[in-house]
Amino acid sequence: MANAPFTIGSVVVGRSARMRAVFDFVRVIADSDSSVLVSGETGTGKELVANLIHQSSSRRHKPFVAVSCAILSETLIESELFGHERGAFTGAIKDRPGRFELAAGGTIFLDDIDDVPLTMQVKLLRVLQNRVVERLGGTRQIPVDVRVITGSKRDLRALTAEGKFRDDLFYRLNVIPVNLPPLRDRREDIPILVDHFVKRYFRQRGEEPRGISPAVLQAFMRYPWPGNVRELENACERIAQTCTCDTVRLGCVPVSVLFHKYAEDQQPIVETHAHPSAVSLDDRLKEVESNLISWALKVSGGNKSKAAELLNIKRSTLGDRIKKLELTHLEVGDS
Numbered sequence: 512m513a514n515a516p517f518t519i520g521s522v523v524v525g526r527s528a529r530m531r532a533v534f535d536f537v538r539v540i541a542d543s544d545s546s547v548l549v550s551g552e553t554g555t556g557k558e559l560v561a562n563l564i565h566q567s568s569s570r571r572h573k574p575f576v577a578v579s580c581a582i583l584s585e586t587l588i589e590s591e592l593f594g595h596e597r598g599a600f601t602g603a604i605k606d607r608p609g610r611f612e613l614a615a616g617g618t619i620f621l622d623d624i625d626d627v628p629l630t631m632q633v634k635l636l637r638v639l640q641n642r643v644v645e646r647l648g649g650t651r652q653i654p655v656d657v658r659v660i661t662g663s664k665r666d667l668r669a670l671t672a673e674g675k676f677r678d679d680l681f682y683r684l685n686v687i688p689v690n691l692p693p694l695r696d697r698r699e700d701i702p703i704l705v706d707h708f709v710k711r712y713f714r715q716r717g718e719e720p721r722g723i724s725p726a727v728l729q730a731f732m733r734y735p736w737p738g739n740v741r742e743l744e745n746a747c748e749r750i751a752q753t754c755t756c757d758t759v760r761l762g763c764v765p766v767s768v769l770f771h772k773y774a775e776d777q778q779p780i781v782e783t784h785a786h787p788s789a790v791s792l793d794d795r796l797k798e799v800e801s802n803l804i805s806w807a808l809k810v811s812g813g814n815k816s817k818a819a820e821l822l823n824i825k826r827s828t829l830g831d832r833i834k835k836l837e838l839t840h841l842e843v844g845d846s
């Protein structure tokens with residue numbers, strides 16, 4: 512079936528033609544030793560793809576070592592990647608192998624390669640050309656048999672044009688390019704990803720997975736997901752932590768997703784019912800109100816003052832509405 516969801520191990524990865532093409536390609540290139548450059552916005556799954564390449568290759572019984580180059584200062588990157596000898600710098604109290612050595616026979620994934628400073632790029636290029644590393648403060652040449660995969664959230668080719676990334680290193684890294692599209696360009700993946708993550712996080716909490724109301728899916732489909740799959744995964748985790756309903760409803764969706772500023776021509780989202788004509792506006796408003804109040808009580812741990820603050824209403828008003836909507840079972844203590 513052209514559009515059936517596809518999975519890798521226990522991970523549901525997508526159903527869009529674009530993601531299918533990416534994962535088909537990944538299988539084809541897995542066993543080559545050429546460098547791969549995985550590019551894509553934050554949270555699009557670059558590390559997931561790098562790991563999959565490793566797991567599908569003959570190197571899978573050897574280590575997969577992932578390093579983010581973004582958080583490290585220049586000396587730290589060097590010592591992290593190539594290791595150091597005792598006394599190489601203040602704090603280097605013993606010999607330490609670098610990540611290249613630790614990945615021996617396997618794969619190293621250098622994420623955020625676009626953040627590596629120019630001077631470090633020269634050293635990296637030398638390692639890739641000569642296939643040996645030298646620990647900081649050391650003189651020994653240590654051979655490395657490692658497949659190199661890099662991840663970049665920016666367009667590396669454009670950075671080379673601006674002189675911010677060495678073009679000789681770029682060509683060496685970009686032997687096999689893999690581009691991951693942002694989630695907003697493959698919205699057909701959203702429903703199965705939501706289903707997958709919501710189930711996973713309810714299970715992790717030892718609870719039965721719940722259904723998801725169509726309105727919730729609609730909200731997820733509309734939101735632009737600037738943080739891509741990671742942001743969607745976090746939203747699903749939060750739902751599993753806060754939802755107490757039989758079915759995940761609008762009131763259980765994180766407010767950042769729900770109250771995102773939508774294009775003006777879009778209709779507001781409401782829960783739909785099996786027999787819409789039999790449901791009054793008052794009933795629907797009550798439902799939205801109940802959902803939001805139960806959400807606020809849940810996240811504030813039953814503290815009514817905090818819940819009222821979250822809802823931007825007075826504490827006494829919240830008390831009145833809880834009574835009116837018969838939500839007293841949600842009250843905890845008399846906070």
Ligand SMILES: Nc1ncnc2c1ncn2[C@@H]1O[C@H](COP(=O)(O)OP(=O)(O)OP(=O)(O)O)[C@@H](O)[C@H]1O
Nearest residue numbers: 523524525552553554555556557558559664740741
């Ligand atoms: N297609 C997918 N299917 C299932 N889970 C996914 C998919 N893509 C990403 N994820 C999950 O989303 C989260 C973020 O993915 P990952 O860390 O691979 O992104 P990244 O592109 O490396 O992000 P960053 O640029 O911030 O480093 C992870 O928990 C990952 O398992």
Ligand SMILES: [Mg+2]
Nearest residue numbers: 557558622662
């Ligand atoms: Mg990453």
